[in-house]
């Protein structure tokens with residue numbers, strides 16, 4: 001493989017050739033990518049199983065299936081999305097035909113995390129290709145089997161001048177970030193997000209940062225608790241809780257806390273049995289370091305369910321924590337594991353005191369049948385996105401832009417928003433020549449009144 005500067009230099013030259021501007025060329029690449037992914041379906045399941053015992057069912061629902069849907073969507077809509085869009089002329093441009101051209105940024109760097117290692121590497125790649133960019137993709141070093149298969153797929157599908165997967169850890173990422181890119185798309189932690197933003201700022205490179213945070217889940221006493229517990233047992237423990245939009249903690253009306261905990265315990269046992277370690281459906285924590293990190297978080301916590309830990313096996317049981325202090329370890333950082341602290345509230349003020357204690361989260365969930373409480377909660381708090389009466393599902397609708405706010409990130413993607421993210425809006429006004437009103441030209445004497453009338457008329 002070439003050195004990183006050499007790879008980028010070749011991609012810069014190729015981008016200038018204008019080849020990636022050709023829509024049929026982009027479509028042929030996307031179709032080839034789909035073909036390659038489909039023919040590797042089993043190998044992808046195997047890779048994720050090898051990396052952290054992720055069950056094939058979860059890989060399909062949260063990675064493979066979403067990638068194929070995104071490819072189908074873009075293959076169907078690319079011509080429409082990429083077409084220059086005519087907009088109405090304005091008084092100042094009249095007579096004119098005004099357009100927004102979708103222009104690729106150029107040379108894009110994508111850095112992916114380990115937690116949904118296939119989805120979060122390939123989905124931005126799809127949209128960056130669709131928008132006509134060249135790409136260097138760095139998958140996570142922590143999921144080596146998946147990263148290897150990503151590299152194979154990218155290598156078989158694309159010329160290196162269009163897209164290449166460069167594997168490696170911090171050192172490689174640092175070298176990549178030292179180059180001058182036209183766009184950087186990063187998914188990962190808040191601290192590394194800041195490093196990426198700093199590197200991008202050096203070259204004034206635009207960035208999308210898909211980061212994390214502590215996402216709350218509020219439950220009031222109007223809900224069907226059994227249904228709420230069932231849905232939470234799915235959304236919280238999918239991927240063993242290693243989901244950026246997982247509910248990090250619950251805030252439940254205090255009068256129903258005990259019943260909720262009992263109901264949730266039953267649901268967890270139904271999903272994973274009395275010994276979840278033996279369940280084929282519970283993935284492992286990504287590595288011993290992270291298992292130990294979560295184990296340490298449990299040390300000063302009041303565990304009311306679960307709590308089994310085997311760091312050697314990267315195993316943490318689905319665990320419930322009863323009313324932790326806000327300054328306990330479990331409430332200090334994003335948990336990113338199958339541990340769910342349960343806090344309580346009695347008044348709106350209690351909820352505010354908890355949520356406003358943290359940075360703006362990536363997600364917020366509210367379980368309630370009280371529509372005014374739901375509406376008020378959605379409007380009051382600042383967060384990336386979320387769901388009512390469920391967890392995670394907003395991620396699954398390509399019509400909903402996905403991204404954070406504040407320290408949970410900036411920018412968004414999914415579906416057409418993803419295509420737009422990797423495209424610059426180039427605004428063009430094509431001026432007509434059949435008339436040339438004299439009002440804008442000096443001498444201005446006597447024209448101001450007419451100008452004001454025109455502004456009023458056209459605004």
Ligand code: NAD
Nearest residue numbers: 112113114139140169170173174188189192210211212244
């Ligand atoms: P991470 O920030 O440690 O790593 C992400 C990527 O950055 C990896 O490819 C890694 O090699 C690279 N990296 C690590 N250190 C670096 C450095 N010093 N300089 C440059 N690059 C570096 O994140 P992670 O542990 O892989 O993922 C977990 C985090 O990602 C969680 O905080 C989670 O909330 C967040 N996340 C967010 C989303 C989202 O869509 N918003 C999705 C998944 C994960």
